[in-house]
Amino acid sequence: MNNPYLPRPQRILSVTQQTAIDWTFRLESDMAPGFGQFLELSLPGLGEAPISISDFGPGWLDLTIRSVGRVTRGVFVLRPGDVVYARGPYGRGFDPKQYCGKNLLMVTGGTGLAPVKSLIRHFLAHRDDLKAFALILGFKSPADVLFAAEIEEWRRGADVILTVDRGDEQWRGQTGLVTQHIDQYAFHDGPTEAIVVGPPPMMKFSTLGLLQRGVSAEAITVSFERKMSCGLGKCGHCKIDETYVCLEGPVFNYAKARLLLD
Known part of the structure; x- marks a missing residue:
């Protein structure tokens, strides 16, 4: 065995x-x-x-x-x-079929971009699977931007908003928290799904912003960057109430995720 x-x-x-x-x-x-x-x-x-x-x-x-x-x-x-x-x-990841034929908006903060990078690349290679594809990518500063060269390539197939909390003398891009850009985002007609990944405070206020813009809880997917240990649902280190994050997550529908409180 x-x-x-x-x-x-x-x-x-x-x-x-x-x-x-x-x-x-x-x-x-x-x-x-x-x-x-x-x-x-x-x-x-x-x-x-x-x-x-x-x-x-x-x-x-x-x-x-x-x-x-x-x-x-x-x-x-x-x-x-x-x-x-x-x-x-x-763990349970993202199902690309869930987003086919819909508008997809991804909102990430800092290292939260890493878990969705492969999914971004997938949809850029299968762009016809989505009606509209947009990314709001937030980082603390220009020095903290991940995958900078690739982000520029992503602009060819997606609407990309790259923003930093604070810029510097050389920064010519967007500034401000991702929540500010959610407030200003022009949603496309038709069903919209959203993916939110990042630090807990960023995820909390980003999902609230999406809800206020009319995106339903059932149409929002989040990924918990929560410390796992065994990965097999045996140690209980990641357990919240009766949910083992390592088995049922780290990807959750927000309708359930908002009930998982430590």
């Missing part, structure tokens, strides 16, 4: 620096993840950490990692050719 707790070695193919503390590691992997799933990344002697899969393709997957703890700091000293260990993928 296979041991579900046993990680497998994954060789690092490339390392791309996004910001001073956010790097993307491309791993050689035969995993077949879904959009918005996560895996458990580990290093011997240091421990294990849940990481969202930011992109994937045949024989590879990307992890966009922020250096914030013992495991992630250990990963940041590795280079192409080195090996990390991983198990998964885990």
